[in-house]
Amino acid sequence: MSDLTSRTPKLDRRTVLGTLAGAASLPLWARHAGAQTAEPIRIGFQKHATGIGAAYGRWYDRTSQAAVARINAEGGINGRPVELITEDDGTDPKRGAELVEKFATQHRCDVAFGTLFSHVVVGSAPRAGELKLPYFVVSEGHHVASGMLNRYTLQPGITDVKSQVISMAPWVTQNLGKKVTMIFPDYAFGHDHRDFFTDAVKAQGGEVVGLVAIPPTETSFTRYFPRIPRETEVIYHVMVGPAVLTFVKEMGEFFGPSRPEIFGFIDSLEAVDLASPGLEFLEGTYFWEGAPRYAQADQSEHDRLFRAAVGVDANGASVDDPRDVSTYAHMFGCWETLYVIKAGMEACGYRGPQDRAALIEAVEAMTDMPHSAEHPQGAKVFNGRTHQVFGPQFISRVTEGRLVVQHQTAIKDGFYPDEVDYTAQPL
Amino acid sequence: MEFGPHLMLAMIEGAVMAAVLALMASGLSLVFGVMRVVNVAHGEFYMLGAVAAWVVTDLVGAGPAWSFAAALILAPLCIGTLAAAIDMSVLKRLSYDPERTIVATIGLLYILQQATLMGYGADARPVAAPFDTRIALPWVEWAQGGLALYWPWGLSVTAYKLFVIAAAIVILLGLRLLMTRSRIGLVMRATRIDGEMALAFGIPVERVYALVFGLGAGLAALAGVLVVPISQAHYLMGGDALLLSFIVVIIGGLGSLGGTIVAAILIGMGEGIVSVFFSPTLAKIIATLLVALVLVFRPQGLFGARAR
Numbered sequence: 001m002s003d004l005t006s007r008t009p010k011l012d013r014r015t016v017l018g019t020l021a022g023a024a025s026l027p028l029w030a031r032h033a034g035a036q037t038a039e040p041i042r043i044g045f046q047k048h049a050t051g052i053g054a055a056y057g058r059w060y061d062r063t064s065q066a067a068v069a070r071i072n073a074e075g076g077i078n079g080r081p082v083e084l085i086t087e088d089d090g091t092d093p094k095r096g097a098e099l100v101e102k103f104a105t106q107h108r109c110d111v112a113f114g115t116l117f118s119h120v121v122v123g124s125a126p127r128a129g130e131l132k133l134p135y136f137v138v139s140e141g142h143h144v145a146s147g148m149l150n151r152y153t154l155q156p157g158i159t160d161v162k163s164q165v166i167s168m169a170p171w172v173t174q175n176l177g178k179k180v181t182m183i184f185p186d187y188a189f190g191h192d193h194r195d196f197f198t199d200a201v202k203a204q205g206g207e208v209v210g211l212v213a214i215p216p217t218e219t220s221f222t223r224y225f226p227r228i229p230r231e232t233e234v235i236y237h238v239m240v241g242p243a244v245l246t247f248v249k250e251m252g253e254f255f256g257p258s259r260p261e262i263f264g265f266i267d268s269l270e271a272v273d274l275a276s277p278g279l280e281f282l283e284g285t286y287f288w289e290g291a292p293r294y295a296q297a298d299q300s301e302h303d304r305l306f307r308a309a310v311g312v313d314a315n316g317a318s319v320d321d322p323r324d325v326s327t328y329a330h331m332f333g334c335w336e337t338l339y340v341i342k343a344g345m346e347a348c349g350y351r352g353p354q355d356r357a358a359l360i361e362a363v364e365a366m367t368d369m370p371h372s373a374e375h376p377q378g379a380k381v382f383n384g385r386t387h388q389v390f391g392p393q394f395i396s397r398v399t400e401g402r403l404v405v406q407h408q409t410a411i412k413d414g415f416y417p418d419e420v421d422y423t424a425q426p427l
Numbered sequence: 428m429e430f431g432p433h434l435m436l437a438m439i440e441g442a443v444m445a446a447v448l449a450l451m452a453s454g455l456s457l458v459f460g461v462m463r464v465v466n467v468a469h470g471e472f473y474m475l476g477a478v479a480a481w482v483v484t485d486l487v488g489a490g491p492a493w494s495f496a497a498a499l500i501l502a503p504l505c506i507g508t509l510a511a512a513i514d515m516s517v518l519k520r521l522s523y524d525p526e527r528t529i530v531a532t533i534g535l536l537y538i539l540q541q542a543t544l545m546g547y548g549a550d551a552r553p554v555a556a557p558f559d560t561r562i563a564l565p566w567v568e569w570a571q572g573g574l575a576l577y578w579p580w581g582l583s584v585t586a587y588k589l590f591v592i593a594a595a596i597v598i599l600l601g602l603r604l605l606m607t608r609s610r611i612g613l614v615m616r617a618t619r620i621d622g623e624m625a626l627a628f629g630i631p632v633e634r635v636y637a638l639v640f641g642l643g644a645g646l647a648a649l650a651g652v653l654v655v656p657i658s659q660a661h662y663l664m665g666g667d668a669l670l671l672s673f674i675v676v677i678i679g680g681l682g683s684l685g686g687t688i689v690a691a692i693l694i695g696m697g698e699g700i701v702s703v704f705f706s707p708t709l710a711k712i713i714a715t716l717l718v719a720l721v722l723v724f725r726p727q728g729l730f731g732a733r734a735r
Contacts, residue, residue: 049549
C-alpha cells in the first residue's frame with residue numbers, strides 16, 4: 001500500500017479510496033508491478049496437520065491464510081505477493097527439523113513460520129540456525145526467551161508461558177486461594193508452567209501443595225486425581241492434545257458437587273465446545289485466555305475485523321460450522337507474526353535470502369506494537385535482545401456457558417529480567 | 428485421599444479397563460484360535476468402531492440414548508462386514524500363510540489409519556454417553572458408635588462406566604454360549620481343530636474364516652463403541668489398544684478365550700491399581716515384564732494348549 005499512496009501528490013480521503021478501489025480491480029500481477037521483482041515472498045509454514053496438535057494446525061492455517069490474503073490485498077510486502085508454502089510437521093520434532101531444511105533448500109523459502117508445540121520448536125530451531133533461515137514461532141514455550149535457541153528464532157506474536165503466569169499469579173492468589181495444586185503435561189511446556197507458576201505463587205505468599213504431571217499421550221485421567229491433596233484451595237490445570245475434553249470431564253466427575261476453585265489455561269479446552277456433554281461443572285470456574293474466545297461487550301474494532309477475516313463467529317466457532325470451535329486464545333499469534341514479518345521486511349528493504357540477516361536485525365529493532373488491525377489481541381512490547389514479545393492476558397469466568405473476561409493484565413505485569421542477549425550472537 | 432477409598436477408585440478404573448480389554452483381546456484371540464492369523468490391524472478395527480460410533484450418533488441425532496443404541500448395533504455390524512470383505516479379498520488370497528498375513532495386516536493397519544485421517548480428520552471427537560449420572564460411593568469407617576458410612580471426597584463412578592463393565596460381561600457370556608452351545612460355534616471349533624477334515628465333511632471353511640474375521644473385528648469395534656463416551660474417538664487410538672491386547676493374549680494364551688479374559692482382568696486391574704498408586708509408566712513396564720516371563724517359562728501362555 002505504501003508505494004501506491006506515495007505516488008499520490010495530494011492525499012485526501014477520496015483519492016486514497018479511489019486508488020485502492022482501482023488497485024483492487026487490477027489482477028494480482030499488475031498490483032505488484034511496481035516492485036523490483038514480482039517473485040512472491042515465500043513463507044514456509046509448519047502446520048500441525050496431523051498428530052496431537054491437529055486442531056491447532058487447522059486454525060493456525062486458517063488464520064495465516066486470512067492474514068496473507070489481507071496482506072496481498074493491501075499490496076503484499078515491498079510490492080511483492082506473499083505465498084504460504086504449507087507442509088505437515090505431524091506435531092513431530094523430527095519432521096519439524098526436516099521441514100525447516102526442506103523450506104530452506106527445496107522450496108527456497110525466505111523465512112519459516114508458524115509452529116506451536118514447544119517440542120517441535122525445540123527440535124526445529126537448531127536446524128534453522130544452522131541454515132540461517134529466520135524462524136518465526138507462534139509457540140508459548142519459554143525456550144526462545146531463555147536463550148536455549150539461537151538468533152534466527154524469534155517469537156514476536158505471542159507471549160511466553162513465563163510471562164503469562166507471572167502476570168496472572170497475583171490475581172489467582174488474591175482472588176481464588178493461596179494453596180494451589182497444579183496439573184500439567186509432563187514435558188517442556190508443562191514444566192515451564194510448573195517452574196514459573198510455583199515461583200510466582202511463592203512470591204505472592206502462596207504455596208503449591210501438589211504437582212500432578214501427566215504424560216502428554218495419556219487418554220484417561222481419573223487415576224491421577226486422587227493425588228490432589230485435600231487442603232487444595234485452587235486447582236491450576238493446563239493440558240494439551242486430543243484428550244483435553246476427557247481430562248476436563250473426568251475432573252468434573254471426580255470432584256462432583258464439592259470442588260475447590262478451578263483456574264485453567266484454556267489450552268485444556270482449546271477447540272472444544274463449552275457446551276460439550278460433561279462440562280457443566282465448569283460453570284463458575286476461571287480460564288486464562290490469550291485472546292477472549294467469546295466476543296466481549298467491549299469488543300474492539302480490531303477483534304471484530306480479525307474474527308470476520310478468519311471466519312470466526314461471536315462464540316469463537318467457525319461461521320460455517322458452529323461445532324468447529326477455534327483455538328482463539330493462540331491463533332491471533334499467526335496473524336500478528338505475519339504482520340511483524342511484513343513490517344521487518346519493509347523496514348530493511350528485504351529483497352531475497354541475502355537479506356535474511358538484515359531482517360533479523362530489523363525485527364530486533366522493534367519495540368512498541370500498538371493495538372491495531374495488525375495486532376488485534378492488544379498492544380505489545382517486543383524485546384529485541386530476548387526475541388520475545390510481551391502482551392496483555394485475559395482471565396475469564398465461565399458464566400452461563402460463555403467465557404466472560406473478568407480481568408486483563410497490563411503488559412508490564414509480565415516483564416521479567418532478560419536471560420539472554422541474542423543480539424550479541426553472530427549472524 | 429485415604430488408602431481404602433483410593434484403592435477402591437483404582438479398582439473401579441481397573442475394572443473398566445479390564446472390561447474393554449477383555450472384549451478386544453477376545454476378538455484377537457478368536458481370530459488366531461480359528462484361523463491362525465495374527466491380526467496386527469486389530470487395533471484399527473477398535474478405532475474404526477469408535478469413529479463409526481461418532482458418525483452414527485452424528486447422523487442419527489435422536490438424543491444420546493437412541494443415537495448410542497444405534498451406534499452399538501450399527502458400528503460393529505459395519506466394521507465386521509468390512510473385515511469379512513477384507514478377509515475374502517486379501518487374507519484368502521494369501522492362503523492364510525502366517526508370515527504373509529502378518530505383513531498384510533500391517534499394511535492394512537496403515538491403510539485403515541490413513542483412510543480415517545483423510546475422511547474423519549485428525550481431531551478427537553466426543554460422543555455423549557446415553558446416561559452419565561455421577562454416583563458418589565460410600566465407604567465404611569470406625570466411628571465412636573461402631574461402623575458408620577461416609578462419602579469420601581472424590582470417590583465416585585459414573586453410571587456409564589458401570590454399564591460398560593456389565594455390557595462386557597454380557598457380551599463375553601454370549602460369545603461363550605455361541606462358541607460352546609451353537610451350531611456356528613461347533614463349526615468354528617471343528618475348523619480350528621482340523622480345517623482340512625472340516626472341509627472334507629462339507630463345512631465351508633472359507634466362509635467360516637470370513638465370519639470369524641468379521642466377528643473378531645466386530646468385537647474390537649464393540650469395545651471401541653463402548654469406550655468412546657469415556658475417551659473420545661481419535662484416529663491414533665488403535666496403537667495402545669493393540670499393544671495391550673497382544674500383552675493380554677500372550678499372557679492368557681493365544682487362542683484361549685478363557686485365558687484371554689483372566690489375563691485381561693489381571694492386566695486391566697493391575698494397570699489400574701499400579702498406575703493410580705505409582706505411575707502409568709511403571710504399570711506398562713510391569714505388564715511387559717510379565718509378558719517376557721510368561722514367554723520364557725510358559726511360552727503357550729497361562730491357559731494356552733501346547734502346540735501339537
